[in-house]
Amino acid sequence: MNRLLVFGAFALGLIAVVWVGWGFVGTSAIALAMTLAIGATYLLGAQEIRRYSALTTALGQALAEVPQPLAQLGDWLSHVPPALQGPVRARIEGERGALPGLTLTPYLIGLLVMLGMLGTFLGLVVTFRGAVFTLEGTADLQAIRSALAEPIKGLGLAFGTSVVGVATSAMLGLMSAVSRRERLQVVRELEAQIATVFRPFSLAHQRNEAFKALQQQAGALPAVVNQLQALMEQMERRGQQLDEQLLARQEAFHRETTTAYQALGQSVARSLSDSLSASARIAGETLQPVVANAMTAIAAESTRLHERVHAAVDTQMQGLFGAFEQRSAALITGVQDTAARAQAEQSAQEQQRQAAWTRSLQAMATTLQTEWQQLGAQTLAQQQAVGQTLEQTATRWRDELATLRGEEAARSEAAVQRLAELQASLNTQVSTHLTALGTAIEAPMARLMDAASQAPKAAAEVMAQLRRETTQLGERDNLALQERTTLMNNIGSLLQTVQQATGEQRAAIESLVTSASSVLDQVGRQFAETVGAQAHRSEDVAAQVSGSAIELAALGEAFGHGVQLFAATNEKLIDSLQRIESAVGQSMQRSDEQLAYYVAQAREVIDLSISSQQGIVDDLRRLRSDQQRTAESAA
Structure with a gap:
């Protein structure tokens, strides 16, 4: 309906231009030129309205083909004409931006009227100038009547440009009004779909969703805090358990080490006592056959001596027994003195060693005490x-x-x-x-x-x-x-x-x-x-x-x-x-x-x-x- 109305208005305006212009052919070059200028201006305005209507139609088709539901806004905007993509996106996102409108048509409507009036004024100027020349150049009454009739006849031709200008201006205004009404309907449909289909892509909806997400996040924060507190408590309990296990293991290690050192000392003591006992036993067993052989030899020698010098034995027995007793006593005394001296020397050496260790440890303790006192004094002085x-x-x-x-x-x-x-x-x-x-x-x-x-x-x-x-x-x-x-x-x-x-x-x-x-x-x-x-x-x-x-x-x-x-x-x-x-x-x-x-x-x-x-x-x-x-x- 809108297209037919626009086409009809365009046809009427074009017919008016052709009709008036055909009447000016061969009669008035100025009026014909102004009519052609009016026609060119009319065609320029009609071309802009055609493009405007084409954009409106394309936007309406894109709105009719909106998928349900719409996943991405860019996919649908690709079907919208490029000249309208920016304003449509701005409207969908919530900004109150206007769609591109008719830029030249409002000025062209007034320009058509002005061009028609200009043609009329030019025609009047030319016509009345010819009448003035005729009246000034003759005194005949018939000539004067003819001179006065010519301007009156020329008024029709002069006002023809005004008719064309007003007619084309009216038709162009009508086409502009119809196109704007069509654009207004499409914009209303766009606003309706912005409130329903395109709402998820609006900034207000996104802010609401972000606010809801923040509310959900704020609601989840106490749970996160509780979980973190539980995790911290679990970590503290785990740390306490690890500390207790470490202390228990250290105590067990110390006990095992103490037991091992005690067992080592006992084994060393047993080995030393066993070695000393074995050494004494081996020494006794080694000396026993020697002593037995010596006693046997002595007994045999005594028997031989008794047999050989029985008489001398009787005389020298007392002397031998005395010498033997003296030697035995001297030997026993020497052995006892040697053992006593060895024991005394060993005791003296051990006491000297103990005294040296004691003195060194006391010197170390004294040195440490002195150093600590000096360090404390220096620190206090500082x-x-x-x-x-x-x-x-x-x-x-x-x-x-x-x-x-x-x-x-x-x-x-x-x-x-x-x-x-x-x-x-x-x-x-x-x-x-x-x-x-x-x-x-x-x-x-x-x-x-x-x-x-x-x-x-x-x-x-x-x-x-x-x-x-x-x-x-x-x-x-x-x-x-x-x-x-x-x-x-x-x-x-x-x-x-x-x-x-x-x-x-x-x-x-x-x-x-x-x-x-x-x-x-x-x-x-x-x-x-x-x-x-x-x-x-x-x-x-x-x-x-x-x-x-x-x-x-x-x-x-x-x-x-x-x-x-x-x-x-x-x-x-x-x-x-x-x-x-x-x-x-x-x-x-x-x-x-x-x-x-x-x-x-x-x-x-x-x-x-x-x-x-x-x-x-x-x-x-x-x-x-x-x-x-x-x-x-x-x-």
Whole structure:
């Protein structure tokens, strides 16, 4: 229906152009030219309306072919004309953008009317000019009638362009209205589908979905937190179980190690006792046949001697028995002395060895105790030096702050006094000048009084501002002093904590050294008692003492490691104190810079006030000199 209406309107306009133009062929070239211009303009507008209607039709077809449901917006937009893809996407996403409309047609509608009127005016100008020429060139009545009839006949031709312009303008407007109505229907259909089919692609829907997703995520966060807490609790329980298992395994390892060492000691003792018993038994068994053979030989020799020198035996038997007894006694005595000397030498050697070990262990313990005491003294001295340095720094800061505050107070008082003097002198000069001038210069004096009244106000405002800034500066200094006092208290508490920790470490070290000394003394006493009571088990005791020496060496290494750890802790503490000192220095530097900035501002305000007062005084002096010159010239 819309297409037929547009086509009919276009045909009517084109028929009007052809009909009027055919009438102008051979009669009026100007009217024919204007008619052709009107036709060209009409065709241009019709072409734009045709393209506009084609875009509208393509959009309507694309809306009719929207798939249900729509997965991707780009797939459907590919069926929309390229000129409408951007605005349609913007509308679907929620932006209120207008679709491309008719750009030239509204202007062409008015242009057609103007072209028709222009053709009419041109025709009238040409026609009436010919009538004027005829009337001026003849005096015949018939000629005058003919000259007057020609313009009247030419009016029809002149108004033909107006008819064409109005007709084509009306038809072009009708086609434009129909095309716009068609576009409006398509846009309404698009809006309807935006609310239903294209809603998932709108920004509002996406924001709602994002908000719902955030709500779901926020609802899931407590569950995640609970799961994380459960996981953390499970990890803590697992860690406790692992710690318990590790402690149990360590205890089992220590028990097994202790049992193994005890079994090893017992086996070594048994092997030593068995070896000693076997050695004694083998020595007895080895000496028994020798003694038996010797006794047999002696008995045989005695028998032979008894047989040979029976008489001599009787005479020498007493001597032999005496010599034998002496030799036997000497042999027994020598054996006993040798055994006693060997036992005494072995006991002396063991005692000397034990004494040497005891002395070396005591020397090691004394050295460790001395080193610990020296290290503790050095640490305490360093901490005291740092504390004194911090106290000196804080004292210096307080003194500097007090000095700066005094200087600023003195400067403020001097500035106030200077301003008061300037104000007093200004008031004196103004009153003197007012008394001298009189009523002749009442108006300038009134203005001068206003300026003079405003100057003290400005000075008072400057003074009030200076006092406020001084008060703020004092408050900031107090706050900075409070912060530094708090920092010094924290540093003092930290130093007390460090001193307390150092004292506790020193007490622990002393108790450890005391316990080590008591253990060494106890081991020495037990060793001496064991050597004195069981000399034949000296090797076993020596092995035990060697084990004790190894354990003491390990204890010494542990002491050394503890010394290293203590030294590292002290170094870290010194580094932290140095960082604190540098931070305090930086804070003090910033405070000094801020104070210098405030002082510079106060000086600038005072200088400005003084310069303004000086300018007022100069103006007064210049005015007085002008008045004096005026009075002299008048005189």
